[in-house]
Amino acid sequence: MEYSKVELIEHEEKTNLVKHEEETEILKAREAFVCINSKDKNNSLRCDAESVSGSVSQRACVYCGARVVLNPITDAYHIVHGPIGCASYTWDIRGSLSSGEEIYRNSFSTDLREKDVIFGGEKKLAAAIDEIVERHKVKVIFIYATCIVGVIGDDIDAVCRAAEKKHNIRAIPVKSPGFAGHKSMGYKAACNALIELMGKEKPKAKKEKAINYLGDFNLAGEAWIINNYLKELGIDVAAKITGDGRCEEIMNAKSSSLNIVQCAGSMTYLAKLMEELYDIPYLKISFFGVEDTKLSLLKIADFLGDKEMEKRARDFVYREEKKIERELTYYRKRLEGKRAAIYVGGGFKAISLIKQFKDLGMDTVMVGTQTGKKEDYDVIRSLCNEGTVILDDANPAELEKFMLEKGADILVGGVKERPLAFKLGVAFCDHNHERKEALCGFVGAVNFAKEIDLTINSPIWNYLKLEV
Template sequence: MESTKGKLKSQEEESEILKAREAFVCINSKDKKNSLKCDAESVSGSVSQRACVYCGARVVLNPITDAYHIVHGPIGCASYTWDIRGSLSSGEEIYRNSFSTDLREKDVIFGGEKKLSAAIDEIVEKHKAKVIFIYATCIVGVIGDDIDAVCRTAEKKHNIRVIPVKSPGFAGHKSMGYKAACNALIELMGKEKPKTKDTKAVNYLGDFNLAGEAWIINNYLKEIGIKVAAKITGDGRCAEIMNAKSSSLNIVQCAGSMTYLAKRMEELYGIPYLKISFFGVEDTKLSLFKIADFIGDKAMAERVRAFVFKEEKEIEKELKYYRKRLEGKRAAIYVGGGFKAISLIKQFNDLGMETVMVGTQTGKKDDYEVIRSLCAEGTVILDDANPAELEKFMLEKGADILVGGVKERPLAYKLGVAFCDHNHERKEALCGFIGAVNFAKEIDLTINSPVWDYLRLEV
């Protein structure tokens, strides 16, 4: 991988890379001595696409459908709710509501602990809540409210679980929020080891049930003879999460948000974990076989083979159609975690497309090594990119489409580049075998839309 240090000088009319950011941007090559700098704090002034600590914590915890969530901070922070996202529930809908202490100037001066206590009392009285998560925001981190003490007092008073989430936004970035949320989940489960284990039960970590994807995978696992004991956290329930430590295996879909939790559960409860991905045909197949191999059931392995053969046969014709329409197109990827980026590169390879730029917000060194092995020489690889860098390399590499999240959408459209939303706001299921078809269809619809011809005429 060739470092771009000293080689990123562009023409006067093009944007330049900040000097402090050069180590985070690399051009893929056969030279394996150079490596990409990653897993570090954002460079000040680079306008990172990363979200804050509070955002990361909310992403993980909010899909627990029967929990209550109090944002201890200004009312603006409460606007970040799951209702604007694609997580679905098969039961309770209370998670779509946002509760806030609405801290004002007076509270900043004199403290907001009394206001928080009153908010907890009100929710318990009106809604009979059994579990409440309390999020500390930036202002709480500044004024020093002791939310731990407030939560302990509330638990004794109401005989329910009231769990603090240490998530002041300035304390780091989104990954720190994931960790804060995972620590809160451990508090919910309790640190005592389970007395018995269910050998056929698994916990499904890191799927937030966007567009009902957790239901699709749950049906896959059920068909091959596996019971999902706890969904952590999409369409999750407090009771099943409390009992999750009795399962025999954790499967981790979103490695960025849930690997920490999986490791903690292995330490505390002796539950091993597997990193899997159900994005794309190749990774879906591999994941099902990995799970069956781990459990060591020969009959289950045979069921997986039969199931995979049947599913592939059903989608073969459609995927062949989209491959013909997409072959030779160029893709750019910018997503949250490295594991998702790896699956997307494989999907584009399967569709005959070339990935010319790929970046993540929270990727680790191992993720980037895999990305490097999957991409051709010359592919631009970025960690914690900013809009200027994304624009520069998308134009230089002639990307036909950008796959990213809601923050990247305006940038793509501004450049006249097709866009596919692969983040939490999407409403189309993109996982599993059916998701592979949906993904190919969406890429085709946007990349081959006649609107781009009109835009080129305008230019």
């Protein structure tokens, strides 16, 4: 039987697809980190462990995690003690905005070379601090120890102590060699540095109804949106940690009466330390999606125990919901029945995204995180339908395999996941640090629905599918 040229091409493509699927079987060592959601309670998922060697994890390194947290402090200086390549991870790949100084947009590096690896880089680091202090009005410098510093053993603590004494500034070491763990360890290193900045002594007095906003990095100005919401309720944000944050307000953060934690993965550790050291309670909240934004504002007002504030909160969320109801209804009609895949950094964000997709009439068919905890995955399993693939610390092969198997129409992820989605002909939504569109609060819920609609219903996917 003879085949036309088109039929031969189609047959070859199908054969290659089968071969490709056979090649992307889950690694034996990764099986415990992947589960298909079911009612079986024993169908557990392993998490919060080191990445499997050779699996090409999508996770970032320890240094990256530390930089994510500390970089948005607008008037702090950052010295990357290591090779020049590490310094490339700075403001230009983040959407953190500032209402004040712009010094955080610069990155300083000791640019360690072979000679420094052999003889040590402490003198070079001390000289770098001297040069920055000479040229700029410095209050605080964060000094990051990268992989090579962890290997050669430079005593950055000693260099920082000497610099503080010499220049009368705060020089704070950040222990973040990339090989020492994964991104979560970087979060902890950054949180320890923030505690060092605040000091461990207890505050003399507390400010009533003053709160600290932890774990919002002011991507696309989101911290400003939430700050305005809280002002409507009569709540003062004393310190933003760290988006659009200032060194002085962070130093005084221990005088506040409550911490609210947006990014649980990066800042729960800091909130627990502040509760232990300064007796500041904390609430985990989320301002992604209408449901979580509404519940978070009501929870904060209820915790502060002011009846008038609680009434203002109820009235405010009712008004804001009404404003966006018509637009969300429009997008629900266009998105109903579509299938979403999620791969983000933390479990709390993944939970909010599942709820948002459900509100838009969409089904989440795959969900994974880089740093999710057991309690996060328990909630994820309760929210997802049976058959949903749940992954911890996934790699590109796994993401590709399950997106194709589940017929995902869109992937929500970060910069590393974008090329994968586009190569598969799947729509993509950036929910990471690079985005320029505010996705939090009531206005963010509309922006999110609009972006999902624009990408998932773009005519380009029809043309790509015709070629397969």
